[in-house]
Amino acid sequence: MKIAIYGYGNLGKGVECAAMHDDSVTITGVFTRRAPETVTTCGAPVYRADEIDRFQKEIDVVIICGGSATDLPQMTPALASRFSVVDSFDTHAKIPEHFAAVNAAAKAANTTALISAGWDPGMFSVLRVLSGAILPQGTDYTFWGRGVSQGHSDAIRRIEGVLDARQYTVPVENALTAVRMGENPTLTARQKHKRECYVVAKEGADKAEIERQIVTMPHYFADYDTTVTFISAEELKQNHGGMPHGGSVIRTGNTGTSGEHAHVIEYSLKLDSNPEFTASVLLAYAHAVCKMNARGDYGAKTVLHVSPADLSPLSEEELLAHYL
């Protein structure tokens, strides 16, 4: 499989790294909107984003590593009109709209375009749908963390007097335990997650005011128990430099004549590097996109449209003999 990496932030770097460990993948190039000479990769050649069309014969799938807010709504339909693609569009509320735009472009061009790959949306979506189909009488729970939320960290950084910040989303242990025991609790946002903020303040900044602005910030923090800890820039770098994340999708449900038997299905992830794991998911789905395109399955797809056999690099014979 010959891939292009379109965008080279944390996610693009993760895709390059995953592809380098996969013998069946060749990286045709990294395509960037920055000046190519300013971008240092782990070995992949770098080109200007607008050069991608001249590589059409050397690219099976473009893995689009742009942001969901402004990049992907433009990039994915545009690229899907010339290439099969995978993206990680994660604005849940706008997925139907994005799917429709990408589908029109891909259907017209006989390409296959898989959107919203990653782990949530992505693997968590797959597990929600599988578990819901198996236990129709039941309840879904999703817990995130312990992990760094980029969006919440950015929100803190925008406060006056803040130099840098990391926000950890942390599941409330009691709530997680109650769900795992099959107690089917009804949980508010505050009862499910708490938020831990590590903040580097500018010299002379009003720390009490920074803390007040964080814990009262609507949507981001006001509905949660939030702790704010001021630390030095060195401490932030040393102890909070990673991008760990994870979480659990849990379905509890009942069977039996009158629901007398309880069942718990849990899928959980513990990730040292959120962008590298997400990149690994994107690369796996790029393989599936190739197979689907080769058999004429065109248009927009999501992880919900891909069978495990299509995702796997193994042959039908190997799967039947060793993986069932």
Next chain:
Amino acid sequence: MKIAIYGYGNLGKGVECAAMHDDSVTITGVFTRRAPETVTTCGAPVYRADEIDRFQKEIDVVIICGGSATDLPQMTPALASRFSVVDSFDTHAKIPEHFAAVNAAAKAANTTALISAGWDPGMFSVLRVLSGAILPQGTDYTFWGRGVSQGHSDAIRRIEGVLDARQYTVPVENALTAVRMGENPTLTARQKHKRECYVVAKEGADKAEIERQIVTMPHYFADYDTTVTFISAEELKQNHGGMPHGGSVIRTGNTGTSGEHAHVIEYSLKLDSNPEFTASVLLAYAHAVCKMNARGDYGAKTVLHVSPADLSPLSEEELLAHYL
């Protein structure tokens, strides 16, 4: 969806019960090799197994609830030559052979026949394949239990002097913890699972000899730390009457330039009733079989060939809007 339930043991009863809670399903009948008047269902009409052909127009899928050892290798290909079917064939080593026989019958008859549904093989297979595709540099672990193993319980019952028995397969907690911590241990059978046996002996039976025969039994017990506890028939009925089971499929793997980031993916099941959960999986895949057959996707299938969208009763629009 109109279903037939072919065979009416614990699994068949579980399918009937699951179908009664699913408004989109009608049970055309339970088909049995016993005398129909001796079989009491929860409401479904009962017919002789050899009467099934006259219901061809009233059956979309036959859910075959026979045993893997001798029933399914005959039943599934025979029924697949007249009906779309789902079975729970679980003799792992013989799956390729069974698949080939069923595939020939189903292809010739334009039916869709999904074999080896359940949780292992079944959901555990799905998770092994998904997780392996996402983390190609990694290791798989499967732990079963705590739960009742019918095969091991039966093996004990065949020993001279044994009236009844229940065997629990129990994961070794230390091993499970080490795997979850990403330590990638190499584990023998004994290091992964232990076996707890509860045995009702006949009056005057040689208990020491029964225990010796259990713990030295090749394949079943000799390779495990096995405990044998003799109890009364009343105690067995009261405390060990259920059929709980479960387990975990864990994939640990690494990403990064030199594998410096570790990740753990875990799928776990805690089931109050093994046959009722298995039955719920079979019924869910019966829905997928209907969809696949309707669009001309004929032949033998496994859970690895079914996309989450095909398994789900929800529409494309609902899935895109609420489940990604």
